[in-house]
Amino acid sequence: MGIGAFARAAGLSQKALRLYDGLGLLVPARVDPVSGYRYYDAGQLEQARLVAWLRRLGMPLARIREVCALDGAEAAGAVRAYWRRVEAETAARRDLAAFLVDHLSREGSVMTVNEAHKPLRIRYAALSDRGRVRASNQDTAYADARLLAVADGCGGAGAQASAAVVGALREGVDAEPAGSLLGALAEAVERARHAVDGAIRAGSAGSAGDAGDAGDAGTTLTAMLWTGSQLALVHIGDSRAYLLRDGGLFQITHDHTLVQSLVDEGRLTPEEAASHPQRSLLVRALGGAADATPELRLQDARPGDRYLLCSDGLSAVVPTAEIRRALTQIPHPEQAVRDLVALANASGGPDNVSCVVADVVDGEEGAAVPESADG
Known part of the structure; x- marks a missing residue:
């Protein structure tokens, strides 16, 4: 033919x-x-x-x-896995579209959230610990009246990378107007990306023997920017954000790891992923070979909400039920972060562990209260 x-x-x-x-x-x-x-x-x-x-x-x-x-059966499995991945990506885009519709509708409304509701405040605490096995701590945890952040560095310059991203984020959000929440966070994240690249280059230049390791460095980032009624969330990597609301604990971030992508494609079950030998392998991070763009979105806050930001030194070691129990039973953020770190270390502390806990309270309860604990 x-x-x-x-x-x-x-x-x-x-x-x-x-x-x-x-x-x-x-x-x-x-x-x-x-x-x-x-x-x-x-x-x-x-x-x-x-x-x-x-x-x-x-x-x-x-x-x-x-x-x-591939043969027929294997080809069918490959198509099935591909389509599950497409559906997962479509769901993420659907969430983004829903967010944009809501965000643009808010911008066009006459009454803002702060005008419609009483202002809210947060009580917060942050704690980072090197754990029981690692020789150094590559995590960074930070909390103040406006910014909550956890970053988990990896590679030869991981500690510098995580410190750089949080430091740049702090400076960035202070430089942006409070009225442009997502804009402030997006601009701050871009500054943070450049700071991470600079930290990695400096680490490579300063450690000739470990230059390759330093060049492969990077960091996760899970952070929330607070305005008094809403939180803007930025997330990349496998650090996590959880919301405790009405007694239920909800993971509000999606892990950017190889095993999570396999779960999304239907090639692994969540139970298999939990014990997979490559469960910590990142497919998205700031800096290094996996450098990618973080996710950004808005999160509405209610009085009584409690947020937990943590590195995988907690989430990969302590069962979710125990995390929920600690968050539910311990009233003060400072004690909550201490107990969560203690839970991780009691389970062997195989990794650095960092936690930020923030409670949303009515404005009448007083100013935002720092309860920072530095490990």
Whole structure:
């Protein structure tokens, strides 16, 4: 069959067939040595139609090549895993679209949140500990009346990276107007990204023997910027933010790890992910090879809410039920962070552990109260 007839039968354009030939994805059965005209066998139609269908799914060509090399059952599993990943990404975009609709609606409304409700304040505490195994602490935890943050550094310059991102975030949010919550956080995060890159370069230059490790450094970041009625959340990596509301504990961030992506694709169960040997391997972080853009969104606050920001030194070691119990039973943020760190260390303390706990209270209860504890 000539390329024209084959294209019509397969539902592909001749241009697409030439592209797939160049990629080795769908090679013609014969090419005229003089004219260069391509000829295909009728037996190639099934693969050509499969390629066309996969392209309609939006599957990248490199992934299509992998699927076409598999047998029927394995190919079906690969398509299933790909589509689950697409659905997870679509859900994330749907959440972003819902946020944007809500955010733009708020901007157009005459009455602001602060005008409609009494102002709220926070009581907060932060604590970071090196744990029982690690020789040094690469975590950074910080809390004040406006900013709550946890960063977990990794690599040779991980400690510098986590300190740099939180330091730059503190300076950045102070430099931005309080009325532009997401704008303030986005600008601050961009400054923080540059600060992390600078810290990693400095770490590489200052440690010739470990330059490779320092160059691979990076940091997670989970932070919340407070205005008195709302929190803007920034998140990247596997540090987490939780919300304790009406007795229920909800994880409000999504881990950017290899095993979480496998769970999203249906290739691992949450139970299998918890004990997976690569459960700490990040696919998104600030700095290093996994450098990517953090997620940003708004979070409404209510009186009585309690927020926990923590590194995986807590969440990977202490069961969620125990975390919830501590947050529910301990009234003061300072004691809560101390007890959470103690829980992690009682479970072996295999990693650095950092926690920030913040309670949302009515404005009448007084000014935002720092209860910082430095470990």
